Amino acid sequence: MANVIVNRVKEFLKKYPPFNFLTDDLLELVAREVELIYYEKGEYLFEKGEPAKKHFFVVREGAIHLTEELAGISHTREHCDEGDVFGVLALLGKRPYILTAQAVEDSLLYAIPVHVFDDIMQKNSRVSMYFAAGFASGQVVVRTDLSQSQEARKLFNSPAQDNGLMIFSGQSLVNYSYPVVSCQLGDTVAMAVKKMSSRGVGSIIVLDGDAFPKGIITDKDLRNRLIAKGKPYETKVEEIMSHPVRTTHTKADFAHIYLTMIKHRLHHLLITEDGTDQSELVGIISDHDILLSQGNSPAVIINALQGTSDIKEIAKLRDQSERLLGYYLENEISIDFVAGIITEINDIIVQRAIQLAKNKHDTSFKEASKVKFCFVGLGSEGRGEQLLRTDLDNAIIYEDVPESLSDQAASYFHLIARDVMDILFACGFQACPGEMMANNPQWCQPISIWKRYFSDWIRQPDQESLMMATIFFDYRPVAGFHPLANSLTEHIYSEIEKEKIFLNFFAKNALLNPPPLGFFRNFIVEKSGEQRDKFDIKLRAMMPLADAARLLMLSHRVFGINNTFKRFEKLAELEPTNQELYLDAGKAYEIFMRIRALEGLKNQTSGRYIQPESLGKLQRQLLKNAFFPIDELQKIIRVRFQLDYFAS
């Protein structure tokens, strides 16, 4: 039983996030481990660059300033008083402090050991979310007082309605700033800066005579393109502005805006009347707005990934993304968005891994290292649907090289592939049991060989070829020289054009997977083995849909869309008569992805095998309803590809 002292600590912590998200038991666990530390006015708690302590801090009384010294002058970045949490980097990154902390009053602080909280962050996505938010703002502090904490509590307790999270689900619009501070083409920089300064903003939009946005000037541009270059203040704004500008329309939802900004690493996105830069400017969204509005930031994870060459750090960031994933899934954030974020993070990890491998090997392979190549994801990674770190499927395609270079190129790319895979394994990704990975020499080949592989699969559609086709047809360029992948795509379509019968074989293959429900609407479960009595959601629910979508897209000669649910969206557009079915199928696929990922996170498995009884009644019903489109789709495929008259 907790004693008076522990209770006293609990009572205090309970008032402030993230502690208010903890159950009583967990809170007690934390309270039992804390230290109460006294710092007198003027004392330093830690200094910038010092290695992280084993604990982070909560102010019980007094005040702490987090400061940064610039050119010998100390600037206060944050003021922390009662209930504020700081020094959190120790918890998140175990990296040196980025600011200096000094007591500006006599202060009593609770020091919360990191090891206690590490565990809690794993278990409680709201807590990790909270810290992610603090981390996100680039600061270690999350400001709160009691009233704010109650706000926060409200926010976190009803994720379905709060606006902070609604924006994730794509159902609400983002608040953008307007009117926008702007100047005209032909203005001098001095005029523009005067406006920026009087309005207290860090950027200004350059408009033409029609009030269409032509460019943007930020503080950074002033620094890099004006002052550093020694240009006069009379320089015209168009000389130093960044252009063209990225624009979107007023009805764009959050997911779209956010993904655009992340993909193109934009700090600002302009909103115009019709979404192009040939229409009137109506508002601006900055990445800061986004950070503020969402309280969490994959953008920061992505930034951190790009800034590090430390494999352990990369692995840690990937783990962090998994917590983000857990939070997204629990809060019913649209799979489209979630998959977009996770795919982007995975892609950047691959890109980083390739860079690291190249740094290591390029000097010993002077010529081979100049050969263009493309690293492609296959299977679910290729479809941009891999939420969990289940098996890796990938390959390397490189340019054809002269005979004299071919051995060298082969060994070079094999070394690169091997190192990249080792890094990915270190980041917690699982190897593909079928060895469909770039480090398998078979799947690390010049483009001519790849074209031959695909030609062989298409011309001789035996069982193995079709199996390969299901995996390799979903390739997606992740890093390197994308045109190589595109030229392969063209090759495939011209081959299919020549061998029309291939699609019939492919269709037959798509119907091979057994239906998910038995005659009595019960789940068909595994009959034996380790997974006995479990339902294989991948084989029985997801693969039939993914296979059907791939097949139908091929038959429409549409390429470039890999997501199964996006493929169904496209199909709905292409075949209005089956629109409803395709939209349902896409929704069903999203449901399966979500259930599988949640199951996988919960049990730390691939999530593939589900115990039907472990699902709640509602979930079970949801799952069963989601099976309907499978049956319907398979009927369409059977008729369209005349499979009943077609013997293999």
Added chain:
Amino acid sequence: MRWWKRFTSPVVPVKDFVADYERSFKFKLNKERKINDLTLLVLDTETTGVDIKKDFILSYGSINVQGNSILVGSSKEFYLKSKRLSKETIKVHELVPNQETISREKLIRTFLEDAGNLPIVGHHIGFDLALLEKAGRSFGLRKIKNPVIDTMELGIRLEIGKHADPNRINFSEYSLDSMCIRYGIFPDDRHTAAGDAFLTAQLLIKLLKRARELGILTIGELLDN
């Protein structure tokens, strides 16, 4: 004949934990050690009254302090089994109903194990130690030998000076309540042993900070009244 026996054989059988405790004093505390590097045991007891002869301990609370830091994880709070019912015992149990109780032996054992040869700190600590000694007598405890720091005396020494004239000190200003107010400590959980121990610990880290400023750095200097 019991009383006679007690007087003629003043050595009652010594329990192992008392023997262990006494052995720990073979290692003399180095007076040169910095206060900051030492662990101090802060404690408080609630008793049936203020008479060392008549009264006894109802509850006990303690917590460790290291440098400027209070280790919440080390905190202890005990309520004693008591056969005698008194107005005070009832009051305490009403204050904290349904508290688990422990035996006197368990209390003394835990206290001695926690104390070892650490300096013990308390407000008016002499009285608490006298009652603890009394409670430990039947287990063979003769004397609590730890160095002792009284936060009340330390406060007087730091505020008025070492050689203050006792007649000119207003002792009511050095009660735990008054000192807490003066040092900006909110008096939560007053009159529970653990609550008071926690307050005393907070008072102590503030007093120690002031002591350091006055050049009192080693435990020897701190104990040298």
